[in-house]
Amino acid sequence: MMNVQAYVTRQYRFCAAHRLHAKELSDDVNRKVFGKCNNPNGHGHNYTVLVTVRGTINPQTGDVTDRERLDHLVATKIVERFDHRHLNHDSAFQDVVTTGENLAKFIWDELVGGIAIGQLEKIGLIETRDNYFEYQGEPCR
Ligand SMILES: [Zn+2]
Numbered sequence: 001m002m003n004v005q006a007y008v009t010r011q012y013r014f015c016a017a018h019r020l021h022a023k024e025l026s027d028d029v030n031r032k033v034f035g036k037c038n039n040p041n042g043h044g045h046n047y048t049v050l051v052t053v054r055g056t057i058n059p060q061t062g063d064v065t066d067r068e069r070l071d072h073l074v075a076t077k078i079v080e081r082f083d084h085r086h087l088n089h090d091s092a093f094q095d096v097v098t099t100g101e102n103l104a105k106f107i108w109d110e111l112v113g114g115i116a117i118g119q120l121e122k123i124g125l126i127e128t129r130d131n132y133f134e135y136q137g138e139p140c141r
Contacts, residue, residue: 014083018098055118100133
């Protein structure tokens with residue numbers, strides 16, 4: 001059993017507030033584009049992040065990555081950074097709208113270089129019952 005590839009997906013959760021607002025657009029256009037999500041006071045979501053790692057099945061352990069190290073990476077880079085915060089106040093989103101698309105891309109960029117075993121394959125982000133986002137960037141190797 002040489003070089004058999006498989007995928008593992010872990011779920012993580014954080015709660016955060018945001019406001020969809022593009023600085024370069026007028027207040028009127030922002031209201032039209034983002035509707036109630038442009039409310040000046042912001043609103044909150046219970047986000048679920050799905051982190052998928054691809055790797056070779058280790059013939060001894062039978063797994064493709066070290067889940068404890070992955071959990072630690074996501075906890076320190078993502079969950080502790082965003083949980084119970086306002087995303088618009090984070091340095092990453094000063095000039096970037098806090099959409100699910102941009103958040104999924106940011107999470108990819110934060111994690112892609114830190115996966116100890118295997119490679120990051122995809123980031124999924126559940127924002128609401130009806131909104132699910134995915135991002136797949138370039139692998140770092
Ligand atoms: Zn929202």
